[in-house]
Amino acid sequence: MRKVVSLSICVIMLIAALVYFTQAQQLGDKAQLGRELFHDPTFKGTISPKVATGLSCADCHADFDEAAKPDGLIRAGHSMIGVPQRGSAKGGMISGANFARAAGGGGFCYEHFLQKVRPDKVNPTAIPAEHAEALMAYFEAISGDNKGPEFKMEMLDDDAKTAAGEKIAVMPGDAEKGWKLFGRACVVCHPTAKKSGIGIRIVGTRLPRDIDKTVVRWAKTIRGGGSTLMPFYASDILSDQDIADIVTFLREQLESSAR
Ligand code: HEC
Numbered sequence: 001m002r003k004v005v006s007l008s009i010c011v012i013m014l015i016a017a018l019v020y021f022t023q024a025q026q027l028g029d030k031a032q033l034g035r036e037l038f039h040d041p042t043f044k045g046t047i048s049p050k051v052a053t054g055l056s057c058a059d060c061h062a063d064f065d066e067a068a069k070p071d072g073l074i075r076a077g078h079s080m081i082g083v084p085q086r087g088s089a090k091g092g093m094i095s096g097a098n099f100a101r102a103a104g105g106g107g108f109c110y111e112h113f114l115q116k117v118r119p120d121k122v123n124p125t126a127i128p129a130e131h132a133e134a135l136m137a138y139f140e141a142i143s144g145d146n147k148g149p150e151f152k153m154e155m156l157d158d159d160a161k162t163a164a165g166e167k168i169a170v171m172p173g174d175a176e177k178g179w180k181l182f183g184r185a186c187v188v189c190h191p192t193a194k195k196s197g198i199g200i201r202i203v204g205t206r207l208p209r210d211i212d213k214t215v216v217r218w219a220k221t222i223r224g225g226g227s228t229l230m231p232f233y234a235s236d237i238l239s240d241q242d243i244a245d246i247v248t249f250l251r252e253q254l255e256s257s258a259r
C-alpha cells in the first residue's frame with residue numbers, strides 16, 4: 001500500500017515537473033528572464049544593496065488581467081497586460097524608440113521605486129538594455145492580443161493635488177471600508193497605520209495641532225503621491241470615495257490612540 005502511494009506521488013511530481021518545464025520553455029528564455037526580474041527586488045543581484053528599496057515590480061503591477069481574474073489586491077500601477085501595444089508612457093513623456101528601451105515606461109519605475117532615485121534625476125533608459133528587452137518580451141508573452149486596461153493618464157500638478165486633497169478630506173467616509181481598502185492596497189509598505197515598513201508610520205502617538213489639515217495632507221498624498229517612494233493612486237484605481245473611506249479610517253486610528 002505504502003509503495004503504491006509513494007509511486008503515485010512520484011508520478012504526480014514527474015507530471016508537475018514536466019508541465020512546469022514545458023511552460024517555462026513556451027515562455028522563451030528572454031521572457032522567462034523578464035518574469036524573474038519582474039518579481040525580484042534585487043533584479044537578479046544587479047541592483048546594489050546600498051540603494052535597493054526592497055520593492056519589486058510585482059508589488060505595484062499585476063502581470064495578469066486583473067479585471068478578468070481579480071485577486072483582491074489593489075496595486076498602485078496598472079497591469080502589465082497590453083504594455084507593448086501602448087507605444088507611449090508617462091502621459092507621452094516616454095515614446096518613440098525610447099519606449100521599448102525604457103521597458104514601456106518601467107525604466108522610470110526601475111530607477112525611482114527600486115533604487116529611490118529622485119524623480120527629477122531619473123533616466124528611464126538607464127535600465128540595462130538586456131533587462132529592458134527581457135521585461136518587454138515577458139509583457140508581450142503575457143499580453144498576446146489582450147490590449148489590457150484602458151485608462152487615461154492624469155498627470156496632476158501640485159495645485160491639482162492640493163485641490164483633490166481638500167475635496168476628498170471633507171467627504172464623509174466609512175472607516176470600516178477604509179480599513180478593508182488599506183489591507184488590499186497599503187500594507188505592502190505600511191504594515192499597519194501605526195507601524196512603519198518601506199513606508200513611514202502614518203498614525204503617530206501625538207495628536208497634530210490641526211487634525212483637519214493633516215487629513216488634507218493624507219488625502220493629497222494618496223491621490224498625488226509622496227516625496228519619495230509613496231506612489232500616487234489614479235482615480236480608476238482608488239476613487240475619491242475610496243480615499244475618503246481610507247482617511248476616515250486613519251483619522252479614527254489617530255483620534256482613538258494619540259493624545
Ligand atoms: C511603488 C510602486 C511601483 C513599483 C515598485 C513599480 N511601479 Fe511601475 N508604475 C507605478 C505607477 C504608480 C505608475 C503610473 C500609473 C500607471 O501607468 O500604471 C507606473 C507606471 C509604469 C508603467 C507605465 C504604464 C503606462 O502605460 O503608463 C510601466 C510599463 C511600469 N510602471 C513598469 C514597471 C516595472 C517594469 C517595474 C519594475 C522594474 C515597476 N513598474 C515598478 C508604480 C510602480
Ligand code: HEC
Nearest residue numbers: 185186188189198199200218221226227228229230231246
Ligand atoms: C511603495 C510603498 C508605499 C505604498 C504601496 C504606500 N505607501 Fe504611503 N508612503 C510611503 C512612503 C515611503 C511614505 C513617506 C515618504 C513619501 O512621502 O514618499 C509614505 C507616506 C504616506 C502618507 C503621508 C503621511 C504624512 O504624515 O504626511 C500617507 C497618508 C500614506 N503614505 C498613506 C498610504 C496609503 C493610504 C496607502 C495605500 C492606499 C499607501 N500609503 C501606500 C510608501 C508607500
